[in-house]
Amino acid sequence: MPREGLSDRVAALRERRAAAHRVRVRRTVLRRDGVRCEVIGEDGAPRWLLDFCGNDYLGLSQQFAVTGALQDLAAREGAGGIASHLVCGHHAAHEALEREVADWLGVPAALLFGSGYAANLAVLQALLGKDDVCVQDRLNHASLIDGARLAGCALRRYPHANAEGALRQLRAAPDGAALLATDGVFSMDGDVAPLRQLALVARAQCATLYVDEAHAAGVLGEDGRGSIDEAGLDAGAVPLRLVTLGKALGGYGAVVAGDAGLVRHLAETARPYIYTTALPPALAAASLAAVRLARRDHWRREKLAALVQRFREGAQRHGLPLLPSDTPIQPLPCGDEARALAMAASLERKGCWVAAIRPPTVPEGGARLRITLSAAHAEADVDRLLDALAASRDATL
Numbered sequence: 001m002p003r004e005g006l007s008d009r010v011a012a013l014r015e016r017r018a019a020a021h022r023v024r025v026r027r028t029v030l031r032r033d034g035v036r037c038e039v040i041g042e043d044g045a046p047r048w049l050l051d052f053c054g055n056d057y058l059g060l061s062q063q064f065a066v067t068g069a070l071q072d073l074a075a076r077e078g079a080g081g082i083a084s085h086l087v088c089g090h091h092a093a094h095e096a097l098e099r100e101v102a103d104w105l106g107v108p109a110a111l112l113f114g115s116g117y118a119a120n121l122a123v124l125q126a127l128l129g130k131d132d133v134c135v136q137d138r139l140n141h142a143s144l145i146d147g148a149r150l151a152g153c154a155l156r157r158y159p160h161a162n163a164e165g166a167l168r169q170l171r172a173a174p175d176g177a178a179l180l181a182t183d184g185v186f187s188m189d190g191d192v193a194p195l196r197q198l199a200l201v202a203r204a205q206c207a208t209l210y211v212d213e214a215h216a217a218g219v220l221g222e223d224g225r226g227s228i229d230e231a232g233l234d235a236g237a238v239p240l241r242l243v244t245l246g247k248a249l250g251g252y253g254a255v256v257a258g259d260a261g262l263v264r265h266l267a268e269t270a271r272p273y274i275y276t277t278a279l280p281p282a283l284a285a286a287s288l289a290a291v292r293l294a295r296r297d298h299w300r301r302e303k304l305a306a307l308v309q310r311f312r313e314g315a316q317r318h319g320l321p322l323l324p325s326d327t328p329i330q331p332l333p334c335g336d337e338a339r340a341l342a343m344a345a346s347l348e349r350k351g352c353w354v355a356a357i358r359p360p361t362v363p364e365g366g367a368r369l370r371i372t373l374s375a376a377h378a379e380a381d382v383d384r385l386l387d388a389l390a391a392s393r394d395a396t397l
């Protein structure tokens with residue numbers, strides 16, 4: 001028997017995905033102007049859509065202070081990162097961003113990474129080994145799951161947002177070090193982790209609590225400090241957290257912030273930190289400007305919260321059963337994949353771009369429209385989306 005060819009294998013897998021409505025396609029954006037973008041349609045023709053699937057929650061990605069900082073530093077220092085941080089790639093712009101984030105969050109230390117995905121791999125790989133355990137929420141981001149795989153530690157998952165489940169999993173693995181990891185705001189559900197309860201569990205079990213603030217940083221808490229701040233917890237209760245720069249902060253990259261000893265260990269030993277080129281300094285300068293705006297511009301969070309409330313009230317009026325969420329992530333369950341795709345296609349014909357999220361990104365049977373709002377939306381945009389959602393629901397029943 002000849003060995004199975006990879007081309008044959010992937011062709012068969014694609015057919016199976018097609019039969020299950022799980023083919024993934026990329027859409028090409030030609031131009032972006034705030035929440036309006038010109039996108040190439042299925043028919044090949046470009047058209048303008050209102051974006052309700054991006055993560056630019058505060059509308060910072062196109063702010064002049066942010067893009068201007070990027071242009072200025074790129075003009076002086078170049079486009080690239082040149083080398084890894086431990087060779088000669090570490091730049092004053094990286095240092096300034098790390099200091100700003102540490103000051104913003106009120107923690108001793110911060111370390112900049114090329115992406116949130118790499119940062120989560122780094123934290124778990126550098127801190128945990130084969131005799132240790134990582135206890136995680138079942139709905140945590142894929143990068144946290146992959147980090148545990150890279151670490152080679154035991155991975156134990158608990159039912160979503162269930163602190164007692166976390167306690168049971170920690171009790172069942174009493175030997176070795178333990179990291180309790182959770183998303184602060186869950187990326188596909190928009191709900192907030194029970195951080196106060198998880199902090200108690202972590203303390204009782206001598207586990208380190210690690211919170212991924214990808215969708216909370218800039219959005220929740222005083223001055224946008226995130227879900228940890230909103231829960232009234234400090235750096236003692238949460239020794240390490242992840243802030244990503246590509247969502248509410250409108251840039252690219254990520255920062256791990258917290259305990260100085262833990263952060264230094266990452267800088268000296270984490271493989272996803274050491275064996276990669278530093279983020280271009282110009283991108284760090286852009287994020288520095290964005291963090292300053294996020295700290296200062298309370299009106300962005302206030303406007304966003306008002307839009308979220310307007311959307312939820314309108315959805316209730318229209319009989320659209322949203323998941324419970326007070327964050328800018330507002331999912332509408334659709335049951336099966338075909339219905340989610342049909343709804344998204346119908347919304348697009350009405351000028352609204354909403355992502356149909358299907359397994360394996362969400363659990364089986366959990367297909368949904370993941371609607372996201374931004375401070376860059378207007379009230380009229382939200383109203384237009386509500387009308388389009390109601391009409392699409394009626395058209396696909």
Ligand SMILES: *Cc1c(COP(=O)(O)O)cnc(C)c1O
Nearest residue numbers: 115116117141187212214244246
């Ligand atoms: C987006 C996301 C990441 C990854 O961050 P990137 O900077 O996009 O790589 C990590 N965790 C969560 C919860 C996310 O939503």
